Amino acid sequence: xxxxxxxxxxxxxxxxxxxxxLYAIVALSLQVSLSxxxxxxxxGMPLGMxxxxxxxxxxxxxVVVTTALMGLPPVVVGLFVYxxxxxxxxxxxxxxxxxxxxxxxxxxxxxxxxxxxxTRELGEALIEEYGEFLAAMGLRGARRIPTLxxxxxxxxxxxxLAGFGRAIAEVGAVMMVGGNIRHVTxxxxxxxxxxxxxxxxxxxxxxxxxxxxxxxxVNALAHLGRRRQRELAHAGG
Amino acid sequence: MRWWWFALALLxxxxxxPSSGLAGERxxxxxxxxxxxxxxxxxxxxxxxxxxxxxxxxxxAVGTGQALRNAARGDGDAVLVHSPEDEARFVAAxxxxxxxxxxxxxxxxxGPAEDPAGIRGLSDVAAALRRIARAGAAGRALFLSRGxxxxxxxxxxxxxxxxxxxxxxxxxxxxxxAGAGMGATLNMAQALGAYTLSDRATWLAFANRRGLALxxxxxxxxxxxxxxxxxxxxxxxxxxxxxxxxxxxxxxSPAGQEAVASFRVRGQQLFFPDVRCDERSGS
Amino acid sequence: xxxxxxxxxxxxxxxxxxxxxLGVTLAGRRVxxxxxxxxxxxxxxxxxxxxxxxxxxLLRTLQGLMAPSEGRxxxxxxxxRPALVFQxxxxxxxxxxxxxxxxxxxxxxxxxxxxxxxxxxxxxCDLTNLLERPARALSGGEQQRLAIATALALDPGFxxxxxxxxxxxxxxxxxxxxxxxxxxxxxxxxxxxxxxxxQARRLAEWVLFLHGGRLRESTPAxxxxxAPASPEARAYLxxxxxx
Numbered sequence: 054x055x056x057x058x059x060x061x062x063x064x065x066x067x068x069x070x071x072x073x074x075l076y077a078i079v080a081l082s083l084q085v086s087l088s089x090x091x092x093x094x095x096x097g098m099p100l101g102m103x104x105x106x107x108x109x110x111x112x113x114x115x116v117v118v119t120t121a122l123m124g125l126p127p128v129v130v131g132l133f134v135y136x137x138x139x140x141x142x143x144x145x146x147x148x149x150x151x152x153x154x155x156x157x158x159x160x161x162x163x164x165x166x167x168x169x170x171x172t173r174e175l176g177e178a179l180i181e182e183y184g185e186f187l188a189a190m191g192l193r194g195a196r197r198i199p200t201l202x203x204x205x206x207x208x209x210x211x212x213x214l215a216g217f218g219r220a221i222a223e224v225g226a227v228m229m230v231g232g233n234i235r236h237v238t239x240x241x242x243x244x245x246x247x248x249x250x251x252x253x254x255x256x257x258x259x260x261x262x263x264x265x266x267x268x269x270x271v272n273a274l275a276h277l278g279r280r281r282q283r284e285l286a287h288a289g290g
Numbered sequence: 291m292r293w294w295w296f297a298l299a300l301l302x303x304x305x306x307x308p309s310s311g312l313a314g315e316r317x318x319x320x321x322x323x324x325x326x327x328x329x330x331x332x333x334x335x336x337x338x339x340x341x342x343x344x345x346x347x348x349x350x351a352v353g354t355g356q357a358l359r360n361a362a363r364g365d366g367d368a369v370l371v372h373s374p375e376d377e378a379r380f381v382a383a384x385x386x387x388x389x390x391x392x393x394x395x396x397x398x399x400x401g402p403a404e405d406p407a408g409i410r411g412l413s414d415v416a417a418a419l420r421r422i423a424r425a426g427a428a429g430r431a432l433f434l435s436r437g438x439x440x441x442x443x444x445x446x447x448x449x450x451x452x453x454x455x456x457x458x459x460x461x462x463x464x465x466x467x468a469g470a471g472m473g474a475t476l477n478m479a480q481a482l483g484a485y486t487l488s489d490r491a492t493w494l495a496f497a498n499r500r501g502l503a504l505x506x507x508x509x510x511x512x513x514x515x516x517x518x519x520x521x522x523x524x525x526x527x528x529x530x531x532x533x534x535x536x537x538x539x540x541x542x543s544p545a546g547q548e549a550v551a552s553f554r555v556r557g558q559q560l561f562f563p564d565v566r567c568d569e570r571s572g573s
Numbered sequence: 574x575x576x577x578x579x580x581x582x583x584x585x586x587x588x589x590x591x592x593x594x595l596g597v598t599l600a601g602r603r604v605x606x607x608x609x610x611x612x613x614x615x616x617x618x619x620x621x622x623x624x625x626x627x628x629x630x631l632l633r634t635l636q637g638l639m640a641p642s643e644g645r646x647x648x649x650x651x652x653x654r655p656a657l658v659f660q661x662x663x664x665x666x667x668x669x670x671x672x673x674x675x676x677x678x679x680x681x682x683x684x685x686x687x688x689x690x691x692x693x694x695x696x697x698c699d700l701t702n703l704l705e706r707p708a709r710a711l712s713g714g715e716q717q718r719l720a721i722a723t724a725l726a727l728d729p730g731f732x733x734x735x736x737x738x739x740x741x742x743x744x745x746x747x748x749x750x751x752x753x754x755x756x757x758x759x760x761x762x763x764x765x766x767x768x769x770x771x772q773a774r775r776l777a778e779w780v781l782f783l784h785g786g787r788l789r790e791s792t793p794a795x796x797x798x799x800a801p802a803s804p805e806a807r808a809y810l811x812x813x814x815x816x
Binding site for chain 2: 254
Binding site for chain 1: 636638656657663666667675676
């Protein structure tokens with residue numbers, strides 16, 4: 054039990070100590086996971102709305118696949134991206150393995166299905182609400198996508214946060230394609246795995262608490278920015 | 291219209307533009323093992339190498355088996371592992387060249403301090419394993435294997451063979467396979483009260499021992515030599531051969547050997563320089 | 574009453590619309606059957622009928638949201654752009670200004686003209702002081718006026734409203750009725766669905782009466798309220814339940 058108490062004290066100490074290596078690890082975690090989430094949103098949100106707004110051959114299959122991929126284990130994604138980026142793999146010449154870029158790619162693959170599936174779900178609800186109205190406004194099919202994204206923007210913040218949560222918390226994919234190289238590809242989760250391996254349980258837990266604090270800060274920031282606009286989302290009386 | 295929300299979500303991707311391979315910088319990827327990483331050896335020697343040559347060594351710490359497999363795909367410029375047979379096979383298959391033994395340490399048997407199998411004081415590791423197996427079959431002891439095809443795991447299997455036993459038949463009962471790195475396995479052994487084989491370096495650096503104690507050491511069969519190889523550039527054209535060779539040459543030089551020998555954990559030397567190069571592995 | 578006679582009594586040399594044998598089938602069920610009627614080129618027509626008579630389906634068909642399964646619709650040349658105000662006001666998650674700007678853009682108003690058009694619409698619909706309010710935070714009456722303004726932003730040649738005052742208090746109802754009168758004065762023909770017979774009396778110049786998916790009356794308002802021809806209309810006006 055006193056190990057848990059020690060971890061809390063250590064976490065505080067770590068955050069206040071100004072330890073440059075820790076800050077670099079936190080910064081890299083944020084950079085990688087925010088980039089991956091951003092790219093996944095850029096691709097997944099329009100794709101999700103497309104799946105909601107347009108009937109086309111293969112749509113049902115895509116819906117089922119994206120929903121199923123939400124549960125993909127990070128280590129499988131890591132393995133897949135590793136095989137792509139390995140020097141012996143099809144993209145080996147790019148020399149991306151064991152770089153932050155590789156980690157962004159892996160986490161993008163990991164997060165994309167979540168963003169797509171949740172956006173599709175949101176899009177279907179919005180079409181229920183606005184479908185006839187938009188049709189009367191001359192908007193049908195894929196042409197509705199910009200309006201749907203705009204009207205769903207508040208809920209899409211939550212969708213993005215769900216994706217970010219999965220990215221920042223996963224260890225399997227970044228370990229595999231990043232290699233947990235000190236000063237280069239070490240992020241919060243791989244540092245935690247490493248300290249656990251060294252038997253530094255309290256330090257590992259403390260790093261976990263720092264990770265939690267970082268994730269909380271990102272969420273709080275997103276919701277703070279959202280509050281200003283929330284009234285727009287409220288159903289009127 | 292307020293599109294700034296979407297812009298905000300994309301900001302990090304556009305602004306940071308995660309730095310990629312930092313092309314042009316002088317670095318190599320070293321595929322190595324958890325024992326060298328977790329003990330802190332690399333944190334001790336790599337800054338000295340960098341100070342001497344300006345070359346950065348980026349360590350990917352996995353098990354010996356995975357390190358060799360990664361390197362065989364060309365993912366790495368040099369390999370530092372501890373399994374002589376596998377190293378020889380790696381060289382024979384044409385993946386590695388310039389193989390040298392660089393230093394050694396040894397393995398130790400650790401287990402619960404109460405020692406239910408009664409191996410404390412033995413000097414014969416095969417006899418100790420037989421006692422653990424007997425106590426295990428009687429339900430009084432557990433043995434935790436790495437179970438991850440690492441150098442330590444390979445060594446452990448050779449030791450069981452030397453004891454004339456095949457514990458995998460008891461897998462799941464008293465013989466448990468963790469499928470994890472050395473540190474994680476020690477954590478589990480501590481929690482389960484199980485015996486396990488560890489390299490001395492990780493054991494000494496390991497902070498979470500509690501009821502776990504060192505019970506057997508010194509048998510010559512527990513000798514643990516580490517070897518370095520450069521990934522064959524003829525086989526994998528992307529290899530940073532000159533930089534990798536520079537690291538290998540430095541490690542076997544007096545400066546490198548001194549760096550290894552001066553590494554201490556709790557006042558104790560963990561790795562002992564012992565350079566023997568395999569002349570047939572090309573140059 | 575035979576169809577030919579219905580057409581004869583309809584006013585105007587160039588009707589806005591002529592429906593001939595219009596029928597709509599939804600999921601295998603006939604909702605509208607053999608409708609023949611004309612709509613006058615201006616003025617306010619009230620579409621009356623009990624629940625389930627097919628009023629909303631008729632509006633959606635005229636809007637082009639549903640396709641007729643039989644018969645045809647012959648619009649005046651050039652065909653007017655229709656706009657439909659739904660029973661429940663559809664509100665975007667934007668400010669009032671944002672919703673109107675969206676509709677103006679959709680209606681093809683040139684970018685440079687939008688500001689002025691938006692002000693004009695807001696004045697017409699009494700929304701000037703509400704422009705910066707979130708659309709969904711408006712009161713019921715304000716929401717309904719915004720919905721009407723949104724439809725008008727499309728610059729329609731024909732406006733349809735589906736029970737726009739069904740959930741409003743008398744003051745808000747009056748505000749909507751005044752707005753409809755102003756719109757009619759601008760020469761935009763209106764087709765209004767309502768259940769409020771008094772409202773129909775106040776506003777209607779012509780009445781269409783639907784019952785069971787069939788058109789029972791197409792009559793000048795005066796005559797419909799004083800001497801309805803069909804037993805269904807008589808029963809409806811008397812407040813009796815019509816089978």
